[in-house]
Amino acid sequence: MLAFDLRSLVTQFDSDATEHEQVVLFQDPASDLKGFVAVHSTALGPALGGVRFHSYADEGQALADVLRLSRGMSYKNALAGLDFGGGKAVLIGDPERIKTEELLLAYGRFVASLEGRYVTACDVGTTPEDMEVIASTCSWTATRPMTSGGSGDPSVFTARSVLQGMKAAAVHRWGTPALQGRTVGIAGVGKVGRLLVEHLFEEGARVVVTDVRAEAVRRIAEKFPETTVVEDTKTLIRLEGLDVYAPCALGGALSDDVVPLLTAEVVCGAANNQLAHPGVERRLKERGILYLPDYVVNAGGVIQAAGGLRGATHRQTVAKVDRIFDTTLAILERAEAENILPGTAADRIAEQRIARAAHARTAAGSGQSIRPGRFA
Incomplete structure (x- = not known):
């Protein structure tokens, strides 16, 4: 599997890309796997966000999408009061045509290689059942089926x-x-x-x-x-x-x-x-x-995913989702x-919360893996 850092390349596609902590291209020709992971911020915790499987016109379009989506996840998670940062993954191709167990396992191995900086979940083109397959090679997986002890479809x-x-x-x-x-x-x-x-x-x-x-x-x-x-x-x-x-x-x-x-x-x-x-x-x-x-x-979907990772009850998750009204x-x-x-x-509001967390983390020092945090 090929994976390398793209920090020097991403600015060709997005002038704000330098604010991202990490952007990586990954591919596994044997399974037709190709895509990007973008970790925008881990100030609040590991970067949590879904994996989108889509027929992008080209790699530039896929890269631009993952940069926008990962930044959005940082702000979304901050505003939702979650102790997770923002990240996203995109897989390039038609999921109806190329999505296989081999491809999902290869993707899981790649996410596992990030050692907890990014936690993957389902999104457009992926399902809780896909997350179950991915979880067999990657511990950092959310939104698995409820029948397997996961939080289910977000x-x-x-x-x-x-x-x-x-x-x-x-x-x-x-x-x-x-x-x-x-x-x-x-x-x-x-x-x-x-x-x-x-x-x-x-x-x-x-x-x-x-x-x-x-x-x-x-x-x-x-x-x-x-x-x-x-x-x-x-x-x-x-x-x-x-x-x-x-x-x-x-x-x-x-x-x-x-x-x-x-x-x-x-x-x-x-x-x-x-x-x-x-x-x-x-x-x-x-x-x-x-x-x-x-x-x-x-x-609401990422609140549910975070709740599953934190062991929240259904009632706690519903209550936190409903606070989006306020x-x-x-x-x-x-x-x-x-x-x-x-x-x-x-x-x-989001930037203030992220900045406070980044300052506190710099002062205290912290690892990147999933760690205890509040949910309710």
């Missing part, structure tokens, strides 16, 4: 945390957490999106969905016949009467082209890296659209009070 808690974010936005925008009668448009009804649909119907909301995969839409329509289905995302974002837009597919959903067309008053979704570039959030605010930073509201509302109130963007308010 999608359940990600959907729950996005719902809590929506309720906080509703309080801030409309004065009540109730979503009854509100129209929510969901772009992407995969693992998280379809669970969010269920939550929203339980809340009495009206739901409109779209997805590039016809089968995913068909499953939603069969289970929830009252769902409105539209042809594509462009149709969805222009829909009259839309209260909340929830991007729940891959990143970059909010671009300069999307902002002028968006009719929703609130954007709150599960997708990572929703902003095509940082200036998009300013443009949303100028149009009177309330944007909730994705790394704040979609933290965190989100506090961020929105700070943004309003200081006349700054919600993303800026969230960043400042």
